[in-house]
Amino acid sequence: MAEVVLQRVCKSYDGQALAVKDLDLSCPQGEMLALLGPSGCGKSSTLKMVAGIETVSSGAILFDGLDVTERDSAGRNVAMVFEDYSLYPHMSTFENIAFPLRVRGIPPDEVKRRVGEVVELLGLGALLGEPVRSLSGGAQQRVSIGRALVREPALVMFDEPLSHLDADQKVVLRTEIRRLQTTAGLTSVLVTHDQTEAMAMADRIAVMNHGVLQQVGSPAALYDTPANLFVAGFIGESPMNFFAAQREGGRWLLKDLPGVSLPVEKLGLPPGTAAPDSVTLGIRPEHVLLQPPAEGHALTLYGQVLDRECCGDRDVLWVASGNARLHLELPAPAGARAGDEIACHLPLARLHGFDAATGQSLDLRRAAC
Numbered sequence: 001m002a003e004v005v006l007q008r009v010c011k012s013y014d015g016q017a018l019a020v021k022d023l024d025l026s027c028p029q030g031e032m033l034a035l036l037g038p039s040g041c042g043k044s045s046t047l048k049m050v051a052g053i054e055t056v057s058s059g060a061i062l063f064d065g066l067d068v069t070e071r072d073s074a075g076r077n078v079a080m081v082f083e084d085y086s087l088y089p090h091m092s093t094f095e096n097i098a099f100p101l102r103v104r105g106i107p108p109d110e111v112k113r114r115v116g117e118v119v120e121l122l123g124l125g126a127l128l129g130e131p132v133r134s135l136s137g138g139a140q141q142r143v144s145i146g147r148a149l150v151r152e153p154a155l156v157m158f159d160e161p162l163s164h165l166d167a168d169q170k171v172v173l174r175t176e177i178r179r180l181q182t183t184a185g186l187t188s189v190l191v192t193h194d195q196t197e198a199m200a201m202a203d204r205i206a207v208m209n210h211g212v213l214q215q216v217g218s219p220a221a222l223y224d225t226p227a228n229l230f231v232a233g234f235i236g237e238s239p240m241n242f243f244a245a246q247r248e249g250g251r252w253l254l255k256d257l258p259g260v261s262l263p264v265e266k267l268g269l270p271p272g273t274a275a276p277d278s279v280t281l282g283i284r285p286e287h288v289l290l291q292p293p294a295e296g297h298a299l300t301l302y303g304q305v306l307d308r309e310c311c312g313d314r315d316v317l318w319v320a321s322g323n324a325r326l327h328l329e330l331p332a333p334a335g336a337r338a339g340d341e342i343a344c345h346l347p348l349a350r351l352h353g354f355d356a357a358t359g360q361s362l363d364l365r366r367a368a369c
């Protein structure tokens with residue numbers, strides 16, 4: 001398995017607009033890197049360029065330090081797993097997995113041995129003779145993964161591999177791919193628009209928007225310290241709450257919350273950083289409290305519960321405060337229902353701050369709060 005590096009990779013289909021812009025990215029050996037972003041952000045273009053299916057407009061792609069930019073897919077030894085499985089439906093599990101070896105003229109004994117190894121790794125033994133059209137979606141995708149692995153590729157690319165599966169099969173297969181990833185030490189790139197999938201499966205996630213890399217890091221790093229407003233809004237099971245604030249004198253005045261303000265120094269900007277004129281403050285729904293935090297300061301907002309959704313182990317509250325709407329996720333039972341007047345405590349240590357002009361994180365010094 002190879003280490004993959006992209007150096008200032010650009011892609012333009014019409015010679016003008018850039019579908020991918022100056023992309024610097026690496027996927028170390030044995031790691032799963034997810035390319036994540038909304039439709040049109042450039043993740044499929046990136047996948048195709050790495051796989052050698054699409055040419056780069058400029059920049060370079062290296063496999064283990066070797067420049068493979070001009071090589072085609074076969075010359076890079078990249079295997080693909082597609083969302084629609086792309087299997088031969090009338091062939092058996094064995095025949096589908098063996099197919100890439102047979103077309104390379106590998107001797108039958110060797111084919112049998114290598115298919116056997118992959119089948120054991122994927123637990124497909126009981127399905128070997130079955131025509132794949134008779135298998136469940138999850139089993140078909142495992143066959144498709146087997147067919148990718150049997151080639152002993154330098155890199156496996158997963159293109160939205162769970163999209164066609166129903167919810168319970170998704171959970172099973174993403175765990176299975178994760179297990180394979182670690183046991184077989186795969187180097188792999190996962191393309192997905194689903195942040196839950198990327199968070200659950202990848203070692204690191206590259207978030208893209210409009211062809212530009214926004215941030216790359218571990219799932220925890222993206223969740224805890226989003227680099228900009230786009231990543232803050234995109235990562236997280238439920239969208240972050242945002243509040244616009246304007247600096248007046250030594251205080252931040254929250255625009256949609258008349259009478260609510262916060263001393264500028266409470267935000268804990270890094271030393272030497274000038275406070276911008278306007279900021280966007282953010283807090284995740286799961287970090288808002290109905291009781292003051294046991295430690296540290298909090299910004300307290302008062303409001304009325306508009307609605308409560310029961311989601312089993314947690315309750316979701318929608319709260320109107322001034323002209324703002326807050327979304328809270330609390331362990332059930334939340335102890336508040338529609339119509340209740342409540343206080344919402346926003347622990348300063350959980351607040352994110354962004355320069356409203358640039359969208360970039362202000363890198364708040366949480367420890368100082």
Ligand SMILES: Nc1ncnc2c1ncn2[C@@H]1O[C@H](COP(=O)(O)OP(=O)(O)OP(=O)(O)O)[C@@H](O)[C@H]1O
Nearest residue numbers: 013014019037038039040041042043044045046193
């Ligand atoms: N073959 C092509 N010819 C022309 N433009 C293309 C082509 N493929 C992609 N694009 C354009 O490049 C941009 C990035 O598309 P791309 O498919 O890489 O994004 P994506 O994030 O994978 O989106 P999706 O999830 O919808 O596939 C879009 O503006 C798209 O219209």
